[in-house]
Amino acid sequence: MKNTYNFMCKQCEINHRASIMLNDDLWATISVKEEGLCLLCIEQRLNRRITMKDLSPAPINQTARIILERLEKLNPKTEETIDPFNTLVEK
Numbered sequence: 001m002k003n004t005y006n007f008m009c010k011q012c013e014i015n016h017r018a019s020i021m022l023n024d025d026l027w028a029t030i031s032v033k034e035e036g037l038c039l040l041c042i043e044q045r046l047n048r049r050i051t052m053k054d055l056s057p058a059p060i061n062q063t064a065r066i067i068l069e070r071l072e073k074l075n076p077k078t079e080e081t082i083d084p085f086n087t088l089v090e091k
């Protein structure tokens with residue numbers, strides 16, 4: 001049985017292993033509800049890095065929240081766009 005989660009980003013059309021959910025208000029500013037975007041494409045549309053306060057309380061964000069919290073404590077002012085989950089998989 002395949003026990004992995006993959007989804008195709010609607011913008012870059014690459015399969016990713018993980019995704020995040022933004023707060024509804026923020027998501028509505030960059031996308032339509034049915035559209036799925038990867039972390040990097042979300043940040044591209046926002047034109048900035050995602051922060052903890054951007055994430056919805058959905059369980060899917062649990063890992064992202066832990067990682068972002070630690071990254072923000074380590075370097076709260078960095079402008080570098082990163083993929084903390086290394087979500088990119090082969091096309």
Ligand SMILES: [Zn+2]
Pocket residue numbers: 009010011012013014037038039040041042
């Ligand atoms: Zn993408």
